[in-house]
Amino acid sequence: MKKKTPILSRLLLPLSLALLLTLPVQAAEPAAATSAPKVLRYAFRAAETSFDPTQLTDIYSRVITAHVFETLYAYDHLARPIQIHPLIAQALPEISPDFKTFTIRLRPGIFFAADPAFQGRPRELSARDFVYSFKRFADPRNKSPNWAAFEEAGLLGLAELRQQAIKSGKAFDYAHEIPGLRALDRYTLQLRTAQPRPRLPELILTGNDLYGAVAREVVEFYGDKIGEHPVGTGPFVLKSWRRSSQIVLERNPAYRERYYDAQPAADDAEGQALLARFKQRRLPMVDRVEVAIIEEQQPRWLSFLNGEHDYLEQLPEDFINQAMPGGHLAPNLAMKGMRAFQTVGSxxxxxxxxxxxxxxxxxxxxxxxxxxxxxxxxxxxxxxxxxxxxxxxxxxxxxxxxxxxxxxxxxxxxxxxxxxxxxxxxxxxxxxxxxxxxxxxxxxxxxxxxxxxxxxxxxxxxxxxxxxxxxxxxxxxxxxxxxxxxxxxxxxxxxxxxxxxxxxxxxxxxxxxxxxxxxxxxxxxxxxxxxxxxxxxxxxxxxxxxxxxxxxxxxxxxxxxxxxxxxxxxxxxxxLYTDLGQSWLLGYRRPVFWLDFWQYVDIDHSKRP
Structure with missing residues (x-):
């Protein structure tokens, strides 16, 4: 008799020195809707490297992939204490009492974004896609810096399959079935580990940025250029990319019907207000995201002040006294409707x-x-x-x-x-x-x-x-x-x-x-x-x-x-992270461990200049 794991909902550890400062959730949007596309604009403080999940360690590339790909589980974006909930999976995994066997059932009817690799046909996600995606981390040709997570997971047969490819010098055998990573049927994935792994869902089953499903057809179609062509089942697709300059993503037109929902704590006033405001809104709520790369702090700060960006992640320390004198938002910024979000970073x-x-x-x-x-x-x-x-x-x-x-x-x-x-x-x-x-x-x-x-x-x-x-x-x-x-x-x-x-x-x-x-x-x-x-x-x-x-x-x-x-x-x-939002940016709450948040924010055109 299998049981569902009791470990996936945990308390957020108390931090005595933590500071959390957010202004009240803003008033409801005006009744008059606009047909203009909703565009979220902000800047990274360092350049991206690639969009192939097997290659990523930097936070900036991973923010992009977190919105393009999807994995089996995700963190509840409003829950504090932190909780994990199913995303592509139908439910939390069925886990054996010895923490060595994990059975996950996928939701049917989830499709990859349209891409030339699929030759004009819709491509449904299956359990085999996760088998293939996870094996890519083991393929020695990819030299993945994230192989250590799978090595730590200890999936039966995966390290041996990797060693076989290293010793023989031949191509990694993706077709070879191993006991630790199997698709039992089209919508059922099973993982087996050599040793107990109580935290396996956290380790490799949660985190769109690295562990989202990749289609084999896409990898083979683009070959060495796969890092330039991320194709996933997520809410956004890559529209254009000028390296170290600008990254543009648009709403995935094939994205399934998914609606805003969360489980904030009963005494979490901010989380409850956000849930009440956006519950059952279809995701994503914005149509386009434009990310600039601005490494210098002053230009990034001035772009936000001038209204060119809707959101300023991590206010540069050089301007903290100007923006947050005495720990409070400066009156001139508050008069413009700007809001501050401040917390100790994890x-x-x-x-x-x-x-x-x-x-x-x-x-x-x-x-x-x-x-x-x-x-x-x-x-x-x-x-x-x-x-x-x-x-x-x-x-x-x-x-x-x-x-x-x-x-x-x-x-x-x-x-x-x-x-x-x-x-x-x-x-x-x-x-x-x-x-x-x-x-x-x-x-x-x-x-x-x-x-x-x-x-x-x-x-x-x-x-x-x-x-x-x-x-x-x-x-x-x-x-x-x-x-x-x-x-x-x-x-x-x-x-x-x-x-x-x-x-x-x-x-x-x-x-x-x-x-x-x-x-x-x-x-x-x-x-x-x-x-x-x-x-x-x-x-x-x-x-x-x-x-x-x-x-x-x-x-x-x-x-x-x-x-x-x-x-x-x-x-x-x-x-200490201090993020700033313009008056027209709605619904923002800083993520803790996860990197995806674009689908949970909205833009009020009536307030944008």
Whole structure:
């Protein structure tokens, strides 16, 4: 007798320092409707990389794919505490008592968007499409940075099928049936795992951005250009794309009848008001989305002020005092009907050190001492004050707020700013200024030059200034290499970097996903630092099959302590997000883990200039 899992509806972890500020939901739209297309316009702060889900780690590309593709389950966009509900699936999975068999029944009558790959015929989604889509992550030719999630899932036979292709040098055998990933019939998918996986639905069955269904015909039709042609069952289709400039999506004309619905908590006044206002509206409510790429903060801010954009995600810190003096929306903006949405982000910013680099990498005491000294020299409270204008909390680990494993009481010894201790560490391990020129050399007397990958936008420039000051104080030469964000990501994934600062946003409730950044087998994917430490790997693998509870939380604590000891990443901050909306943007609520929200917002043309 199978039972439905009791774990898919969980409490949002309390965060004592969290700040949530939203203005009341706006009044109802005027009765007179307009036939003009409703267009949502806003800007990304960094460029996209690709729209092939197997290739994505950056948040910007994933926002696009989250609206094009659909997977089996989704997060309820209004529910707080967070809940998972069926999207393409008919119901929550049927799960065996040992958490090793998951049976999912799909809704019939869901179709992919029209595309030349289908030769003019409608193409219905089936369970086989998920079998194929998931196997793409295992195909060694794709070199997917997200393979680690499937490796962690442990679907029976999938890793062996991958190894067979690697060893033989032949094409991956998509036709070969494996016991862990099967279409029992047209609308029934079954997954079987080698070990208990209580959180499998969170791991690979939830998240349109990465785990949505892809049609084999589309992949074969476009070949190496598949990253330019995302075709899914979602509410939007890609209309045009000018790389690093503009991305335009339009309503999917073949999208099924789907209506606004949610389950906000009874005491959630904002969520209840949104539900009352939009319930049973057909989705999506906007016809077109235009995304600009504006890396510089001032032009992005001015575009919003001038009404060119309807929404400003993450108000640049440079303008926080202008827009939110004293934590409240400025009167001149409030008079225009603008609204502010402010909360602690479920994210963390990190500096990754390449553990394979001969200078900053390695596990020997002298190499660990160098990373620790750099960490102690960095003044994070100063970064929060000067660069982030107070819009952040200091991070103590890689774990993001709102996820399991996060603890506001955890303190890392490496989080403090202690220049004297940093210098003493370098002296102790032979990083000395032997020639009196003011710069330290390596223990063997050879030159010591740190290299930091960076970007050209104003915030990175300010962060670089903080780094330069800290390293100058420490007596370490620092060179900064400027490149576009996608180029830096490509270099990091290939291991061709020394250090790089990056933000990481949680994509699921379980904090173990953040620990994947330190899991040895995930090197080259989520593990940008290429950290590979046996004890950490053992703890990580032990956690996978454990139910949530005190024993698993104790392992989270051990993992965080190992990360602090070896310091492959320097945690910086958890950001405070302040989003702004124009008066004509209706229904916005910042997502927590998920990335899709366009279908839930509306545009009131009567208020737009």
């Amino acid at each position: 994210d963390v910013t990190l500096t990754a050190f390449n553990m394979e680099d001969p200078l900053v990498g390695g596990y020997a005491p002298a190499q660990v001492a160098l990373r620790r000294a750099i960490s102690l020299a960095l003044d994070i409270p100063r970064e929060i004050l000067l660069v982030r204008r107070g819009q952040a909390l200091q991070a103590q680990s890689n774990i993001a707020p709102y996820t399991t494993g996060y603890s506001a009481s955890f303190k890392s010894d490496m989080a403090s700013h202690d220049l004297a201790r940093a210098k003493a560490l370098l002296d102790m391990y032979g990083y000395l200024d032997r020639d009196g020129d003011g710069w330290r050399e390596r223990p063997d007397g050879s030159p010591l030059i740190l290299l930091r990958n960076s970007q050209s936008d104003s915030q990175y420039r300010q962060l670089d200034e903080q780094w330069q000051k800290a390293m100058n104080d420490l007596g370490l030469r620092l060179e900064i290499k400027i490149a576009k964000w996608p180029e830096n990501l490509k270099a990091a994934r290939a291991g061709r970097f020394m250090s790089w600062s990056v933000g990481s946003r949680a994509s699921q409730l379980d904090g173990q996903n953040a620990l994947q950044r330190l899991y040895g087998p995930a090197s080259g994917g989520q593990n940008l630092a290429r950290f590979n430490q046996p004890e950490f790997n053992r703890i990580y693998e032990q956690m996978q099959g454990m139910a949530d509870g005190p024993e698993r939380e104790a392992l989270f604590l051990q993992a965080k302590r190992i990360a602090a000891a070896y310091l492959p990443y320097k945690p910086h901050v958890h950001r």
